Amino acid sequence: MTTATEILQPVELDLEALLLDLRSLIGAGHPILQAAAEHLFSAGGKRLRPGIVLLISRALTSEKELPLKHRKLAQITEMIHTASLVHDDVVDEADTRRGVETVHSRFDPRIAVLAGDFLFAQASWHLANLENLEVVKLLSRVIMDLAEGEIKQGLNRFDSSQSFESYLEKSYCKTASLIANSSKAIGVLSNVDQESLNSLYFFGRQLGLAFQVVDDILDFTGNDEQLGKPAASDLQSGYLTAPVFYALEENPSLSELINGKFSQKDDLDQALSLVRDSSAIKKSRELAEQFASESKDSISWLPDSPSKKALLELPEFVISRLY
């Protein structure tokens, strides 16, 4: 199986330089933030988001050295992503992420709030200094989507009456918006035409949705070690995802268990069996594969290059995590 590191090979050096920059930027003069930054930017994380931005930038130019603004945009993407993770972990009271302690659990929720605010602030400052109003709009929309996604998620716990559509909206806000809008933004900085911008946006959107649905499937099919967090933690926390919606169609009785917040001893196990024994996982896989395939098809117009090849492999990689 191709790994993320292998796929990101055409931008490996760009990504290394970017992470080095990020750590010195954030750590400068603030010992506590330095520690949080080391913790955040050394352990784990495939850096897919800045990787995608850099790959698109490389796919659109034959220059050896990428323009500074392109590299900055990739960095901003990672800052926004990391800031939102740090605050999400506070809101969700998560102790681990990808098997690593979260900032608020390793340090303190107050440090996590500060670190996230500092990252958001740095992102918005660097964003303004890209000197491109359209890019500012795209990325500030992402910041708003991330906040709305977190609120939507928090408000709809243990509520089986919510629609599949609201789940997709939440997934767009929390995962796809950043990839879609940063893919489009690097197109803006590369001066491509409107049709190409739309297809870059669609590429990122469908890739992000595929990524989210795969994550949601793995929560039911993976074990604690593979996930870096307890398995089935989404359902246990009351977050309804694609497999649950499909299972609800086949077994309406599942809704009582959910609305009851799994208050009886075996409720959660029963609910998990209802999901796992239905065709929900299969249907969710088909949905993820559809998103991945749409993502791949939308960038066929890019000129051939190692970076284009890598971008085409990304949707496949996302799906390969299921097998």
Next chain:
Amino acid sequence: MTTATEILQPVELDLEALLLDLRSLIGAGHPILQAAAEHLFSAGGKRLRPGIVLLISRALTSEKELPLKHRKLAQITEMIHTASLVHDDVVDEADTRRGVETVHSRFDPRIAVLAGDFLFAQASWHLANLENLEVVKLLSRVIMDLAEGEIKQGLNRFDSSQSFESYLEKSYCKTASLIANSSKAIGVLSNVDQESLNSLYFFGRQLGLAFQVVDDILDFTGNDEQLGKPAASDLQSGYLTAPVFYALEENPSLSELINGKFSQKDDLDQALSLVRDSSAIKKSRELAEQFASESKDSISWLPDSPSKKALLELPEFVISRLY
């Protein structure tokens, strides 16, 4: 004594409309945020920051209806201010502000993180849609200053070796930057020349510093009821402010009490007496008065109007809180 409400009279209707807008914007569709917004935008608060923006806008035009972008900028100013307060209260673990329970204490720290993020996100989205890159830069600089100020404050607790300059820098970041940059930004939107922009910035900067020094004096001279929080809470929390620096010059022994974090029974009372019995309060007053006077002088060029008169009264109002 003139009240803030009296000074803001020329923009009273603008401010009312602005608050109504803010509450509906933030509450729309999110019951928890609605509650937090009601809590934040109904109780207390003199709305000085958007008031200053609106007064400058009115002082620069004779139009009856202010342009939409000017009103939006005032709203963004209040959003950023409120967002930073909500997160600061989480970081500082404050239970009350202006005598009212804080969001994280009334609701939950997680709701406070969400509400602050949502406000920051809304601010950056509306900011981008002002379609003015210079204004985006000025306000994103504010967001960065606010985060840096909070970090500076958090890192320098109980450290008597820090400089008076670092205190002023922290005060600039936490209080003056927003007023200075939003005053300049409304000048940018009003198309005034560079010299006028600089003087608007200076007006806001010195007003903000005066405001902060007065606040810091009141922490030593006010009682719990006047302050809406426990008196002398700054020193108790290890935050060193203007009066403490002046007192340290007269009584170097104060530093031992501070560095020892007031660990002995009477240490804090002793430290408070050292500050109150020195000429520290008098010197701090003179500093605040100097800032206020510089603020006032810098906008003499504005054409005469009720709004200009109000702007000139603001520095006096800030100082009048001391008497």
